[in-house]
Amino acid sequence: MAIDPALLADLEARRAEARAAGGLDKLAARKAKGLHGARERLEMLFEPGTFQEFGMHAQHACTRFGMEKKRLPSDGVVCGTGYINGRPVAAYSQDFTIAGGSLGKVHAKKICDLMEYAHNMGMPVVGINDSGGARIQEGVESLAGYAAIFYKNVYLSGVVPQVTLIAGPCAGGAAYSPALTDFIIMSKKNSNMFICGPEVIKAATGESASLEQFASAAAHASVSGNIHLVAEDDVHGLQLASRLLSFLPQNNLSDPPHNLDREIELTDDPGMNELVPATQKEGFDVKTVIARLVDDADFFEIMPDFAKSIVVGFARIGGVVVGIIANQPAFKAGVLDIDSSDKGARFIRTCNIYNIPLVNLVDVPGFMPGLAQERGGIIRHGAKMLFAYAAATVPKITLIMRKAYGGAYIAMCPVELGADAVFAWPTAEIAVMGAEGAVKVLFKKEIDSAPDPKAKEKELIESYRKEFSNPYQAASCNMVTDVITPAESRKTLAIALRSALSKRDVRPPKKHGNIPL
Numbered sequence: 001m002a003i004d005p006a007l008l009a010d011l012e013a014r015r016a017e018a019r020a021a022g023g024l025d026k027l028a029a030r031k032a033k034g035l036h037g038a039r040e041r042l043e044m045l046f047e048p049g050t051f052q053e054f055g056m057h058a059q060h061a062c063t064r065f066g067m068e069k070k071r072l073p074s075d076g077v078v079c080g081t082g083y084i085n086g087r088p089v090a091a092y093s094q095d096f097t098i099a100g101g102s103l104g105k106v107h108a109k110k111i112c113d114l115m116e117y118a119h120n121m122g123m124p125v126v127g128i129n130d131s132g133g134a135r136i137q138e139g140v141e142s143l144a145g146y147a148a149i150f151y152k153n154v155y156l157s158g159v160v161p162q163v164t165l166i167a168g169p170c171a172g173g174a175a176y177s178p179a180l181t182d183f184i185i186m187s188k189k190n191s192n193m194f195i196c197g198p199e200v201i202k203a204a205t206g207e208s209a210s211l212e213q214f215a216s217a218a219a220h221a222s223v224s225g226n227i228h229l230v231a232e233d234d235v236h237g238l239q240l241a242s243r244l245l246s247f248l249p250q251n252n253l254s255d256p257p258h259n260l261d262r263e264i265e266l267t268d269d270p271g272m273n274e275l276v277p278a279t280q281k282e283g284f285d286v287k288t289v290i291a292r293l294v295d296d297a298d299f300f301e302i303m304p305d306f307a308k309s310i311v312v313g314f315a316r317i318g319g320v321v322v323g324i325i326a327n328q329p330a331f332k333a334g335v336l337d338i339d340s341s342d343k344g345a346r347f348i349r350t351c352n353i354y355n356i357p358l359v360n361l362v363d364v365p366g367f368m369p370g371l372a373q374e375r376g377g378i379i380r381h382g383a384k385m386l387f388a389y390a391a392a393t394v395p396k397i398t399l400i401m402r403k404a405y406g407g408a409y410i411a412m413c414p415v416e417l418g419a420d421a422v423f424a425w426p427t428a429e430i431a432v433m434g435a436e437g438a439v440k441v442l443f444k445k446e447i448d449s450a451p452d453p454k455a456k457e458k459e460l461i462e463s464y465r466k467e468f469s470n471p472y473q474a475a476s477c478n479m480v481t482d483v484i485t486p487a488e489s490r491k492t493l494a495i496a497l498r499s500a501l502s503k504r505d506v507r508p509p510k511k512h513g514n515i516p517l
């Protein structure tokens with residue numbers, strides 16, 4: 001006895017209805033605008049044929065405002081699992097063609113159930129957001145749905161990587177789910193993200209503002225710092241999500257995807273010596289240094305357009321996945337300010353969650369002086385760097401390239417803040433302040449009374465630099481593990497990282513530390 005063909009036909013019809021989403025005409029209209037359907041996006045995210053759908057036959061149960069007559073296939077969100085880079089990942093994708101991708105009770109439950117599955121299986125979650133927000137007809141039930149998703153976002157935080165792609169509107173409180181995940185990627189096309197739109201802003205404050213000014217990918221990437229990566233469109237966004245996951249472990253109990261089969265290159269890189277400018281006053285682009293330190297010059301920068309005086313991102317060194325935190329002398333001399341402290345601290349903590357060793361490249365003149373910085377809370381924000389480094393239990397390797405002054409030196413992870421090894425180039429200047437400032441404080445009278453004060457000051461600066469702020473001063477009291485040439489840096493870091501992979505750092509039990517927020 002074979003199965004009743006009518007049952008097979010019925011299943012096929014139901015599948016076809018779900019796949020047609022809000023209508024083939026709507027899908028075609030979006031396609032004409034270069035936008036992809038929700039299911040299509042998941043099929044592009046996952047390796048071919050690996051997508052397994054959860055909840056295709058879900059339906060809303062709302063009976064208000066004529067909703068009882070409406071069918072919303074899959075309740076406007078496609079959920080499931082698939083493989084990315086050969087590893088399982090859970091993902092959901094909101095379908096704008098179905099009631100604007102709005103979130104009702106069942107839609108929310110599907111997302112929460114998927115997150116619970118990902119938590120139990122220890123796999124990352126990718127969320128593709130494209131939604132008009134809370135489904136108006138479902139009222140408080142949709143608000144409850146958001147609350148349940150936020151709860152799950154927090155429950156999963158620090159357990160499995162959570163990545164959000166904003167590929168459409170993301171308005172009001174809905175923006176808080178992405179904000180609770182580890183990384184937000186935002187498409188330049190068709191997307192915006194805001195709490196209050198232009199009309200509400202106008203009514204509340206009288207200010208006129210366009211979405212482009214405060215809600216676009218460009219605004220979030222460079223001004224608000226709310227997002228981590230900008231994508232050209234949804235397809236590019238999916239590629240970025242996949243690349244991001246290629247540096248992350250499946251969960252907090254596993255190692256990131258190191259490539260330990262790779263041989264460590266034990267040769268020097270003489271070109272590195274050429275990159276360092278002859279004088280301390282000249283800036284240089286730290287990204288050129290990073291490109292030479294990491295395997296295959298493959299550096300995946302995170303938040304490249306925000307707080308550019310610090311550069312953060314993922315790479316591999318000698319096959320070991322690392323998070324790089326580097327001062328950028330080419331932008332505001334690499335100073336630490338409110339935004340760069342927030343950016344650096346958040347990245348350090350992300351790496352620590354996911355067992356990713358930290359490599360800290362130091363060339364920092366200090367914390368940013370200024371009224372706006374003081375009034376804006378540079379004490380609180382700068383303290384985040386100190387807290388994040390001191391609390392991180394992953395291997396921490398610091399390379400002091402040039403300036404390392406004052407509190408900012410400490411904020412870039414010296415031995416006393418928990419660095420496992422600190423290397424310094426002969427050009428390193430480790431001091432309470434720069435030689436110029438120190439000489440002015442210490443030798444004011446001597447300079448003023450000299451026959452040629454300028455020449456005297458210059459002479460004192462040179463001798464101060466030579467005697468007191470060179471790396472051998474710090475090395476003499478074991479604050480520097482070794483002084484190395486720039487050319488030796490790549491192999492030195494690679495060897496140190498390999499041997500630090502077995503690091504154990506057990507802290508006293510507590511709920512959590514109290515990072516200044």
Ligand code: HXC
Nearest residue numbers: 099100102131132133134135136137146169171172173174
């Ligand atoms: C129900 C919605 C909807 C919503 C859109 N639709 N948003 N249905 N609830 N929130 C429906 C529309 O009625 C329409 O249905 C279809 O989706 C497409 O919408 P359009 O308006 O035609 O599309 P477009 O012109 O592209 O405009 C998209 C939009 C607009 C900008 C998102 O729809 C909009 O402003 N929607 C309301 C957004 C909003 O205020 N949401 C609440 C945010 S507050 P038909 O049947 O005509 O195709 C929130 C609170 C969360 O979310 C709280 C968490 C704590």
